[in-house]
Amino acid sequence: MSLFLSGAVAFGHELIFDFSHNRETYTWSDSLVYRPSYLGEDRVLFTNTSRSTLIKESVLLDKKDRWQENYRTMFEWKIRQEQGPNRFGAATFFQNEYSSFEERLVSENKIGLSASLSPVEGLILKNSGAFSTTVRDYYGEKHRVNGYNNILTANYNHRFAPRTLVSFDVEHDMLIVPDVPTSYLEGHSLFQSLGNSDTVRVRLSGSLQNNKYFTSTTSFESISRQRRTTANANLAVSLEPASNTHLWLTSDFDFREYRYKHYGQSGATSGLLGSNNDTRTIDYRLTAARKLYKHMEINSHYLYRESKEDYGDLGAKQKVKTGEFAVGVDVGHLLIDSVWAGATFSVTGYFSERVSSFFSDRDRAMELYNIGAKHRLSPHMTIRVDGSYRDFHQTYVSGTLSANNNHNEVYVLQPSVEVRPYRWLRIVNSFLMHANYVWYDYEKNVSSERNTLFRRARWTSDYEIIVSRRLTVQPSYTYKYEDFGQLLWKDQWVQKTNWDRRAHLPAIELRYRPFSGIELNPGVSYEWKKSWEFVLSESGAIERVDKEKFERTTIFLGVEYRPRATTRISMSALRRIQKSSLYSDDTTNQFVINVQRSF
Amino acid sequence: MKSKSLIILILFGLTCTNPFSGRDSETPSEAEGTFITPVEPEIVLLNLEASYNEKIISNFIQCLDTTFYFTFDFLQFADLPDTSWGYGAERIITDNIFNYYRAGQDSISLSLSMQAIESLPGVKDDTLAVLYREYELTGISSSVERAVPDTVIYTGTAEFDIIQTSGNLWAIRRWADNHASTNDTGWSDFKNGFR
Numbered sequence: 001m002s003l004f005l006s007g008a009v010a011f012g013h014e015l016i017f018d019f020s021h022n023r024e025t026y027t028w029s030d031s032l033v034y035r036p037s038y039l040g041e042d043r044v045l046f047t048n049t050s051r052s053t054l055i056k057e058s059v060l061l062d063k064k065d066r067w068q069e070n071y072r073t074m075f076e077w078k079i080r081q082e083q084g085p086n087r088f089g090a091a092t093f094f095q096n097e098y099s100s101f102e103e104r105l106v107s108e109n110k111i112g113l114s115a116s117l118s119p120v121e122g123l124i125l126k127n128s129g130a131f132s133t134t135v136r137d138y139y140g141e142k143h144r145v146n147g148y149n150n151i152l153t154a155n156y157n158h159r160f161a162p163r164t165l166v167s168f169d170v171e172h173d174m175l176i177v178p179d180v181p182t183s184y185l186e187g188h189s190l191f192q193s194l195g196n197s198d199t200v201r202v203r204l205s206g207s208l209q210n211n212k213y214f215t216s217t218t219s220f221e222s223i224s225r226q227r228r229t230t231a232n233a234n235l236a237v238s239l240e241p242a243s244n245t246h247l248w249l250t251s252d253f254d255f256r257e258y259r260y261k262h263y264g265q266s267g268a269t270s271g272l273l274g275s276n277n278d279t280r281t282i283d284y285r286l287t288a289a290r291k292l293y294k295h296m297e298i299n300s301h302y303l304y305r306e307s308k309e310d311y312g313d314l315g316a317k318q319k320v321k322t323g324e325f326a327v328g329v330d331v332g333h334l335l336i337d338s339v340w341a342g343a344t345f346s347v348t349g350y351f352s353e354r355v356s357s358f359f360s361d362r363d364r365a366m367e368l369y370n371i372g373a374k375h376r377l378s379p380h381m382t383i384r385v386d387g388s389y390r391d392f393h394q395t396y397v398s399g400t401l402s403a404n405n406n407h408n409e410v411y412v413l414q415p416s417v418e419v420r421p422y423r424w425l426r427i428v429n430s431f432l433m434h435a436n437y438v439w440y441d442y443e444k445n446v447s448s449e450r451n452t453l454f455r456r457a458r459w460t461s462d463y464e465i466i467v468s469r470r471l472t473v474q475p476s477y478t479y480k481y482e483d484f485g486q487l488l489w490k491d492q493w494v495q496k497t498n499w500d501r502r503a504h505l506p507a508i509e510l511r512y513r514p515f516s517g518i519e520l521n522p523g524v525s526y527e528w529k530k531s532w533e534f535v536l537s538e539s540g541a542i543e544r545v546d547k548e549k550f551e552r553t554t555i556f557l558g559v560e561y562r563p564r565a566t567t568r569i570s571m572s573a574l575r576r577i578q579k580s581s582l583y584s585d586d587t588t589n590q591f592v593i594n595v596q597r598s599f
Numbered sequence: 600m601k602s603k604s605l606i607i608l609i610l611f612g613l614t615c616t617n618p619f620s621g622r623d624s625e626t627p628s629e630a631e632g633t634f635i636t637p638v639e640p641e642i643v644l645l646n647l648e649a650s651y652n653e654k655i656i657s658n659f660i661q662c663l664d665t666t667f668y669f670t671f672d673f674l675q676f677a678d679l680p681d682t683s684w685g686y687g688a689e690r691i692i693t694d695n696i697f698n699y700y701r702a703g704q705d706s707i708s709l710s711l712s713m714q715a716i717e718s719l720p721g722v723k724d725d726t727l728a729v730l731y732r733e734y735e736l737t738g739i740s741s742s743v744e745r746a747v748p749d750t751v752i753y754t755g756t757a758e759f760d761i762i763q764t765s766g767n768l769w770a771i772r773r774w775a776d777n778h779a780s781t782n783d784t785g786w787s788d789f790k791n792g793f794r
Binding site: 023068101279309311318323325345346347349352360361362363364365367393394395396397398399400401402403404405434436438440442443450452454456482484527583584586588 | 619620621622623624625626627628629630631632634635636638655656657658672691694695697698701720722725767768793
């Protein structure tokens with residue numbers, strides 16, 4: 001290491017170290033990027049990343065410690081670079097990857113040479129070849145494969161005009177080893193023309209992957225082959241057909257096909273075997289926006305998406321079709337007043353390709369309406385109101401599932417007031433009223449415990465007090481109310497409350513900068529919550545009885561030290577103590593430290 | 600002329616079917632499934648268990664947040680095709696599982712049980728809960744041609760990060776599957792069989 005540090009010209013080195021502790025989990029990770037230059041034309045790149053996780057006395061492993069470790073180290077020496085007058089580049093590299101998990105590990109080493117050539121402006125060809133050795137050790141049973149890895153890439157881009165370009169990229173990655181060879185070929189092309197008001201962009205891409213892999217993570221008895229083919233086409237056009245009117249058209253086609261073949265013994269690990277499948281999706285979206293008068297804009301979009309999924313003998317073939325229409329209006333965009341409203345309607349249908357008494361053809365329809373307004377009463381006070389209504393309607397066509405057809409409706413109202421009486425004081429009071437109705441189509445007129453209403457209200461009062469240039473204090477208080485119960489239809493919905501709960505949450509947080517480059521962020525919060533439930537008493541009357549008392553105290557401290565722009569050290573610690581009359585008490589400690597240095 | 604055109608247009612619109620309404624459904628022929636409004640994180644796992652046993656995909660999907668991802672204990676660089684997946688893949692995989700077991704329910708069955716782990720109580724914050732469950736998933740099939748053997752028991756421990764969503768209800772954001780022992784097959788092996 002010292003060899004690289006002496007006499008080298010540095011270019012953007014970086015060192016990062018992290019440690020965190022959360023309950024029984026300890027995590028260490030680090031990353032080093034070091035790229036000096038010795039001869040002027042050359043460049044050395046050394047990168048190392050590692051991550052170790054320890055779960056102490058894991059219940060997942062009979063109270064034993066559980067380790068997972070991943071390391072990746074790469075050293076590359078670019079002897080010549082293809083940029084500038086050279087047009088020819090060469091490099092040598094070494095790479096090590098190591099991964100262990102409990103009593104299984106994989107280690108892979110590669111050593112090789114790469115060469116790059118730029119014969120004409122805009123074209124770069126690169127090939128790298130490396131000998132590789134991979135060792136897999138599963139519970140003492142070792143398996144070693146030696147092979148050759150070749151990666152060939154070609155990139156070309158050309159500008160016809162300052163704002164019109166075309167580009168092509170091709171990559172072929174091949175690993176030739178016994179038993180588990182892999183091959184990957186992918187290509188991308190792009191055409192883009194940016195005009196003052198009109199823009200066109202077309203993207204085409206495709207890939208072909210052919211991999212063999214050990215079917216089991218615990219033995220080397222069986223091998224599977226996965227062939228994956230993908231294709232994607234994307235079109236985006238924007239137009240300004242008239243003054244103050246914009247149109248956008250986007251369309252996307254996506255195709256994925258997976259084919260599997262299995263060799264050798266199957267057995268207990270056969271669940272890993274993949275099934276042949278393919279999916280193709282096409283969608284288009286047309287969006288329009290028009291400005292009216294001086295401060296009004298209306299916008300609308302229509303989206304259509306169709307996908308077809310084929311899972312062969314699994315009998316899970318289906319088509320999915322989605323249509324969505326939305327319209328919205330904004331009035332204002334002013335500092336003092338603004339009003340907005342919108343509506344969205346959509347339906348997604350699932351269609352089986354075969355008919356049986358168990359098919360799950362279904363539709364999901366949505367209606368969404370939102371409205372809002374903001375008004376600045378004075379330079380010191382602003383009020384805002386948001387409201388919305390949303391209904392999801394799930395419909396199964398088959399009688400075997402149609403008992404589950406249901407509506408899920410949500411009403412939300414959120415007013416807020418922001419006051420700045422002095423430059424050093426800011427007060428925000430926000431309120432939330434929320435109601436969620438769930439009711440089943442075929443159980444509207446009967447007493448069903450599946451028809452429910454969940455209501456929630458919250459008031460939060462936040463304060464920001466700037467005591468001095470170095471100190472800011474942020475106290476806050478939140479009150480919460482929630483209730484839940486069965487819905488009954490008696491010409492209108494009425495609620496039979498099952499339980500309710502109330503909570504008070506005071507908190508205070510400081511931001512203190514005692515010296516330049518240091519910020520302290522201590523804080524404490526307390527939550528007191530009480531729940532009640534409604535039960536049938538011996539006399540037949542419904543009584544409200546205590547259900548749970550809950551207390552939680554959280555203390556935290558954050559410290560950030562930035563002695564200079566290239567160095568950052570941060571630390572945070574948190575301790576949380578919970579007491580509940582219904583559940584076991586809990587104490588949690590969390591600790592995180594992060595060191596980052598660029599040089 | 601303009602008003603006539605407008606009236607004709609409105610009448611035409613009224614006679615059209617609402618393109619954003621769902622299809623008509625058959626009258627229920629079977630008992631309803633189980634889904635409790637998830638106002639507590641523990642209820643999400645009850646719904647998850649019920650959706651598996653009743654094989655009702657919409658109830659399962661309601662257990663997941665759209666940022667959901669599934670991971671399982673694995674070795675990196677072990678050349679497995681995948682070691683984690685997201686919301687869309689989980690929906691498709693589970694749809695495959697439920698469709699498969701529903702379509703052949705005369706000859707195959709699937710049952711799931713989950714238990715809290717006494718030595719590892721869950722942790723619950725205002726918007727995040729971490730819950731641990733031991734599970735046993737039993738798949739029975741009479742077909743020898745299937746990838747899934749006649750009777751396979753999948754056991755292990757699952758760790759769930761359950762978050763309070765924008766709708767103020769709880770849903771699973773992260774599901775980490777851990778094999779019970781290195782020789783046992785776990786839930787992730789079962790799911791991989793339906794990819």
